[in-house]
Amino acid sequence: MSEQKETQVFPPPYRPKKWSATPLADMRNTLKRLGLWHHNQQLGRRWAVGCVALEITQRCNLDCSLCYLSEHSQAVQDIPLEEIKRRIDAIYTWYGEGTDVQVTGGDPTLRDPDELELIVRWIAEKKMRPTLMTNGIRASRALLTKLCEAGLVDVAFHVDTTQGYKKYPDEVSLNQLRARYLERVAGLPLTVMFNTTIHPGNIKQIPDLMHFFARHAQQIRTVSFQLEADTGRGVHSVENQLSRDTVLALINSACASPLNYQAAEIGHPDCNRYALTLVVNGKIWNFYDDSALTGDVLRHSTALLWHRNQPLRSMLGFMKWLCFNPKLAVRLTRWALKKAWQMRRDLFACRGKISTLSVFTHSFMPGDCLDCERVEACSFMTMTRDGPVSMCVLNAERDRYIYQPVQLSSGKWWSPTNDGNVHYMEAAAPQVLRWVPEEQLPTRLLKGKARNRRLAKGVRDTSS
C-alpha cells in the first residue's frame, strides 16, 4: 500500500486568472495564451467547461480493471446531502445555467434512490443539465423514470470488458447487455450515451462496436471511447500507451466517410476529439465536411441552446435562428444538398430516415505525468470541497480529496472515515484525514490492486 502523501502535485482550488473575468472569458484567455484559440474552438466560446462531475458516492458494485478511483473508495462514507447541495450551488455559481453536470461516483445508483432523485432535482432546478453516469446494473426502469420526472437529461452507460463479466468475454458479446439497457430506457425522454474504455484487449473490436452503435443510432446519441490510462486502482498495467490515432483510424474503418475531428474542437486536442456523424441506412457518414462552415455556424450560434432530449424543440429553435442568418442558411442549404446527393442511395433505401451520432475520444493523463497546459485548458472538471478541479488532477491525488473532512452548517466537521459509524469533529479539522490502513479493512471494503493483494494472500471475509 502506498504511503500517505503529504504533498500535492497541483494546488487544489482552481481560480480564474483574473477575478473580474467570467469563467467563459477566463477559459478564452487561457486558450489564447496556450495557442489553442481558433475559429473552430468551442470551449471559451460556447461553454466555459465541457462538463462538471459531481461525485455523490465513492462506492461501486463493480471493480473495473482500469478504474480511476482510489483503492480506498469503498472505505469512505458517502458525502452528506448538505455538502452535495453546496457543491451544486458552487457549480452554478462558477459556470451558470446550461452547465452539464455528471452525477457520478463510484456508481451513483448505490445511493438511496430518494436522495438521488433529490440531487437530480436540485441540479435541474438551477437550469443545469444532469447526466446519470452508471454501469447500468442498478439503473432500473422505475429509477430512471423517477429521475426523468426530476429533470434528468441524459444517461451514460459505462459498459466494457474491463468490468470482468464472465458471461460476456468480449465487446461483441457485451452488446447483449447494451441492448438490454437500451430496452430499459426506450421511450423515456433521455438521451443515451455509451462509454467504453479502450485497452489492448478490445481495441480491435472498435469497428464492431461502431456498427452496433450505428444500428441503434435512433436511441443512442453519443459514444465515447476512453483510452486506458495509468491512474487510480486499475489492475491492468498500462505499459505502452495506446495511440489515439490508431483508435481514430479504427473508428473511421467502420464509417462510410472519414470523420473530421477538427471542425468542432473542445479544449485541448490531446484530451478530446469530437466528431458528429449522420447514420443513414446503418452507414456512418461524416457530418462536418466543411470545417469553415461548421466554425461559422458554431461561432454565430453560441447563444442557441440545444435541448438534447427534445430534438424537435431544438430543431425549431435552429430554424428560427436560420431565418435571422440568411447567408449561413444559404451556405447550409448548399452543403445539405451536396451531402444528400453523396448519401442518395442510402437515403433512398431507408426512406429518408436519418439519425445523428456523436463520437468522442477522451484521453486521461497518467497520474504521475500531468501536463500543465492540458490541466489549464481542462474541459472536464470535478466539484470538490474547495472548488472545481481538473479530473486528471483529482485522479492523480484521489486519496487527498476523498479523505477531506467537510464542515456542515451546524459548524461540525463531518469525517469521511468509514468504520460503520458517522463521525463528527467539533474542532477545526485537518485538511486531509489519515486513512484507515489497508490491513485493518475487511476485504469487502478493498478494491483494485489492494483487493488483489488481499486475495493473493488467500484472505476472504465471509461478506466479500
Ligand code: SF4
Ligand atoms: S480531465 Fe484530463 S484529459 Fe480530460 S480534459 Fe481535463 S486535463 Fe484533459
